[in-house]
Amino acid sequence: MRNRAATRLLSELSVPGRRAAVMPPCDVPPRPLDELLPAAHRAAQPPALPELSEADVVRHFVNLSTLNMSVDTHFYPLGSCTMKYNPKRHERWARLPGLVDVHPYQCGDDVQGLWQILFELQQMLGEIAGLPAVSLQPAAGAQGELTALLVAAAYFRDLGQQRTRVVFPASAHGTNPASAALAGFETVQLPNSSNGLVDVSALRQVLDDRVAVFMITNPNTLGLFEPQIAEISRMVHAAGGLVYIDGANMNAILGITRPGDFGGDMMHFNVHKTFTGPHGAGGPGAGPIAVRADLGDYLPGPIVARDAEGYRLATPSKSIGRVRAHFGNVGILLRGYFYLRTLGAAGLRAVSEQAILNANYLQALLSDVLPSASGERCMHEFVATAQRLQRERGISAMDLAKRLLDYGFHAPTVYFPLVVPEAVMVEPTETESRATLEAFAEAVHRIVDEPVELVKEAPHTLPVSRPNEVQAARQPVCRWTQS
Amino acid sequence: MTYLFNTPDDERAMLARIGATSIEDLLAPIPADLRLDRPLRLPPPLTELELEAELRQLASRNAGVSRRTCFLGGGAYDHFIPSVVDEIAARGEFYTAYTPYQAEASQGSLQAFFEYQSLICELTGLDVANASLYDGASAVAEAVLMAERATERAGRVIVSAGVHPEAVQTLKTYLARWGARVVTAPLRDGITDLDFVRGQVDAQTLAVVVQQPNFLGCLEDVSACSGLAHSQGALSIAVFDPLSLGLLKRPGDCGVDIAVAEGQSLGIPLQYGGPYLGVLACRMEFVRKMPGRLIGQTVDRRGQRCFVLNLQTREQHIRREKATSNICTNQGLLALRATAYLALMGPHGLREVAELCCRKAHYAAEQLAAVAGLERLARQPFFKEFAVRCPQGVERALVAARRAGLDVGPQLARFPRLTGIPAADQEQGLLVAVTECRSKAEIDRLAEALRP
Numbered sequence: 013m014r015n016r017a018a019t020r021l022l023s024e025l026s027v028p029g030r031r032a033a034v035m036p037p038c039d040v041p042p043r044p045l046d047e048l049l050p051a052a053h054r055a056a057q058p059p060a061l062p063e064l065s066e067a068d069v070v071r072h073f074v075n076l077s078t079l080n081m082s083v084d085t086h087f088y089p090l091g092s093c094t095m096k097y098n099p100k101r102h103e104r105w106a107r108l109p110g111l112v113d114v115h116p117y118q119c120g121d122d123v124q125g126l127w128q129i130l131f132e133l134q135q136m137l138g139e140i141a142g143l144p145a146v147s148l149q150p151a152a153g154a155q156g157e158l159t160a161l162l163v164a165a166a167y168f169r170d171l172g173q174q175r176t177r178v179v180f181p182a183s184a185h186g187t188n189p190a191s192a193a194l195a196g197f198e199t200v201q202l203p204n205s206s207n208g209l210v211d212v213s214a215l216r217q218v219l220d221d222r223v224a225v226f227m228i229t230n231p232n233t234l235g236l237f238e239p240q241i242a243e244i245s246r247m248v249h250a251a252g253g254l255v256y257i258d259g260a261n262m263n264a265i266l267g268i269t270r271p272g273d274f275g276g277d278m279m280h281f282n283v284h285k286t287f288t289g290p291h292g293a294g295g296p297g298a299g300p301i302a303v304r305a306d307l308g309d310y311l312p313g314p315i316v317a318r319d320a321e322g323y324r325l326a327t328p329s330k331s332i333g334r335v336r337a338h339f340g341n342v343g344i345l346l347r348g349y350f351y352l353r354t355l356g357a358a359g360l361r362a363v364s365e366q367a368i369l370n371a372n373y374l375q376a377l378l379s380d381v382l383p384s385a386s387g388e389r390c391m392h393e394f395v396a397t398a399q400r401l402q403r404e405r406g407i408s409a410m411d412l413a414k415r416l417l418d419y420g421f422h423a424p425t426v427y428f429p430l431v432v433p434e435a436v437m438v439e440p441t442e443t444e445s446r447a448t449l450e451a452f453a454e455a456v457h458r459i460v461d462e463p464v465e466l467v468k469e470a471p472h473t474l475p476v477s478r479p480n481e482v483q484a485a486r487q488p489v490c491r492w493t494q495s
Numbered sequence: 496m497t498y499l500f501n502t503p504d505d506e507r508a509m510l511a512r513i514g515a516t517s518i519e520d521l522l523a524p525i526p527a528d529l530r531l532d533r534p535l536r537l538p539p540p541l542t543e544l545e546l547e548a549e550l551r552q553l554a555s556r557n558a559g560v561s562r563r564t565c566f567l568g569g570g571a572y573d574h575f576i577p578s579v580v581d582e583i584a585a586r587g588e589f590y591t592a593y594t595p596y597q598a599e600a601s602q603g604s605l606q607a608f609f610e611y612q613s614l615i616c617e618l619t620g621l622d623v624a625n626a627s628l629y630d631g632a633s634a635v636a637e638a639v640l641m642a643e644r645a646t647e648r649a650g651r652v653i654v655s656a657g658v659h660p661e662a663v664q665t666l667k668t669y670l671a672r673w674g675a676r677v678v679t680a681p682l683r684d685g686i687t688d689l690d691f692v693r694g695q696v697d698a699q700t701l702a703v704v705v706q707q708p709n710f711l712g713c714l715e716d717v718s719a720c721s722g723l724a725h726s727q728g729a730l731s732i733a734v735f736d737p738l739s740l741g742l743l744k745r746p747g748d749c750g751v752d753i754a755v756a757e758g759q760s761l762g763i764p765l766q767y768g769g770p771y772l773g774v775l776a777c778r779m780e781f782v783r784k785m786p787g788r789l790i791g792q793t794v795d796r797r798g799q800r801c802f803v804l805n806l807q808t809r810e811q812h813i814r815r816e817k818a819t820s821n822i823c824t825n826q827g828l829l830a831l832r833a834t835a836y837l838a839l840m841g842p843h844g845l846r847e848v849a850e851l852c853c854r855k856a857h858y859a860a861e862q863l864a865a866v867a868g869l870e871r872l873a874r875q876p877f878f879k880e881f882a883v884r885c886p887q888g889v890e891r892a893l894v895a896a897r898r899a900g901l902d903v904g905p906q907l908a909r910f911p912r913l914t915g916i917p918a919a920d921q922e923q924g925l926l927v928a929v930t931e932c933r934s935k936a937e938i939d940r941l942a943e944a945l946r947p
């Protein structure tokens with residue numbers, strides 16, 4: 013049960029002289045610190061961290077945890093984020109000695125089992141992508157995008173081509189243009205299309221010998237499979253460009269179709285989404301990329317290779333270099349491996365089929381009050397619009413989101429994609445029951461009939477309600493200070 | 496089926512409500528000629544019982560720090576992790592939530608990250624910290640990009656050869672499309688050659704980057720580097736070891752403008768290199784140039800204190816190609832671990848850990864010199880890590896240590912050329928890291944094992 017009084021900060025709980033961790037006595041011969049470290053390098057006193065007992069710390073964080081909604085406690089249909097159930101077995105296995113306690117510079121003979129896992133994961137991801145060359149290094153999807161765009165840049169440099177542009181639809185995740193800019197490309201956004209799909213004629217107009225990469229999420233951020241994806245890929249390839257598939261929505265197509273089969277040259281996976289990472293209150297993720305065989309020479313190193321003597325690390329011949337230290341977010345990659353080994357081919361396909369079934373069912377249940385933006389059947393998620401609700405009742409997508417919290421549901425993603433007004437983006441995932449989906453739909457139906465004042469001031473039952481974000485930004489307070 | 500709910504009856508009822516005849520009907524938008532016409536080639540599924548047996552077997556083929564004695568360093572260290580840290584990070588309410596977009600449903604995460612930022616500010620002596628980046632190496636790259644935005648200079652960045660080589664490689668990858676603008680400042684007797692920096696820094700230099708302690712473990716004169724950077728209006732960027740700040744001067748007290756770190760030493764398991772924690776803190780004047788998420792304090796409609804994602808207009812989901820970074824998913828759960836770790840340590844615990852590391856490392860350096868005849872590569876003050884020269888050959892030393900169940904390194908030869916280190920020293924050089932976890936007996940065993 014929630015302790016409503018427990019929101020003081022660590023520094024406010026601090027009592028001078030309290031201790032939690034105590035270190036053992038020093039067992040090497042004592043020497044004055046002055047002989048070891050010149051005074052010029054030393055601080056007069058240690059940093060003014062809070063002073064707490066162990067029980068203070070435990071109670072503080074456990075109470076804080078109860079202020080969160082999470083997949084373990086609530087339905088969390090946050091569109092584009094694939095908030096599926098996170099298997100507990102993964103947590104136990106990731107902590108096995110031999111996996112959790114291996115130093116990144118440990119001798120290769122002592123990590124053969126781990127390298128085998130990582131090698132097999134590279135192969136499994138290559139198979140799921142239909143793109144055989146895999147780097148597990150990127151720490152998250154956005155870093156995977158950056159890495160792949162740098163691979164593309166190196167590839168075109170070797171071809172002697174000056175390609176300076178990256179093109180993406182208006183419905184793209186914000187990371188796509190941000191990654192393109194970071195990789196040094198000019199960004200070209202295609203105009204909105206009326207049906208939520210890529211405007212093929214607009215794409216045709218921008219395709220020329222300046223275009224390096226076309227980035228596309230498929231299924232797209234409206235939850236629709238791009239029916240013209242093969243034609244789009246052909247057009248990009250004909251213009252000499254590469255097709256990048258943002259893999260955020262892989263949960264819809266596992267074992268049904270593969271990015272490499274519909275024309276993708278490069279893609280990233282979000283292991284924390286599709287392969288149930290978990291999400292860690294914002295991270296860590298893992299964003300491995302899979303690319304066409306001939307682009308594999310440019311991948312960051314190290315990757316795991318196998319030869320007669322066993323597994324070893326290798327760096328591809330024309331590697332773009334590293335995007336981080338060490339191998340990658342191994343702890344998350346392991347969980348992805350556990351998941352794939354648990355489900356197998358038939359299980360993965362069932363994941364996508366059930367995700368699609370759940371999304372379409374919920375879309376149908378809500379269609380009278382929250383019509384879908386596209387009017388089509390969806391894949392694993394759908395984008396509805398609260399435009400009519402806003403117009404007729406004065407209830408915005410944000411109001412609806414906040415009021416859903418009172419009913420015990422985490423809100424869907426709202427106001428994304430930017431191309432849909434009053435967007436409500438719902439991704440139920442496959443790990444929810446029909447009963448949960450019906451309860452959610454019932455809550456939405458009740459909310460649309462509630463007094464508008466009640467909804468506009470929601471949530472009413474949570475510890476806080478409608479934080480003043482404008483004030484937070486105007487005079488940023490980003491740390492505790494003694495008042 | 497594992498993790499699925501719908502029964503055949505559910506499925507029929509749901510399809511009827513949708514108006515579809517079958518699941519296959521729902522897949523119709525995927526053109527038939529693009530479908531995979533065979534099952535994925537993956538290993539067969541395994542139950543929890545079966546897979547656990549296989550994984551235990553695979554894990555047993557690895558020998559981590561719980562089976563071997565770890566003197567390995569180079570940016571990842573075998574520090575002690577109090578059980579409370581694991582307990583807190585294992586709360587499903589934390590680790591199965593995501594980015595706190597809905598502030599009302601995420602006050603637990605938001606307050607924890609606000610506290611993380613607060614403690615990192617105390618630790619670094621700087622004004623504002625973000626809510627995490629991927630790791631220490633990518634944090635160096637983000638700090639340099641941030642310095643470019645803050646100074647609006649198009650010049651060069653001077654990077655000490657004492658910065659972790661993998662961080663330098665990462666920086667060069669991030670900067671690749673702007674051409675080679677990284678100037679490497681060589682080491683002289685193990686620390687950054689300040690005369691070189693003085694000669695190179697100019698009115699177009701955007702930043703000077705040093706690491707404290709540096710890659711060889713030596714202590715740099717960070718204040719002098721900051722002074723040289725500031726003399727030409729460039730920013731001072733320092734890469735620090737969070738645990739060292741139990742003893743060493745804070746970056747903010749050495750004139751540093753942007754401090755970054757690999758936060759692994761703050762209660763994060765080794766797990767073969769990640770996930771770790773990228774720490775970034777800076778002076779308040781640069782707050783709007785920062786990459787990544789930032790948590791801010793505000794009040795709600797009832798006037799209660801609460802926390803929100805702040806200054807989101809810097810971020811990719813709003814600013815898109817003009818964002819200060821492309822980062823979206825960060826390392827939240829690791830920031831939570833670091834917060835719990837620092838809260839458990841407090842000022843005195845942190846001081847004790849730092850002192851133990853420092854004393855044991857110095858004892859190890861003495862013993863390696865006295866017993867094994869291994870001289871330090873540079874005679875500079877150090878904290879918990881140092882580099883030694885192995886005149887009999889580094890491979891022989893590694894084999895001898897391994898035979899005794901001891902891991903030491905990494906060897907310097909595995910990294911690109913460290914500017915300012917004699918080639919023979921890099922060829923025969925070995926890092927030795929000593930944390931609070933190592934006992935006198937283990938150190939003595941290491942010295943004995945390396946005796947020629």
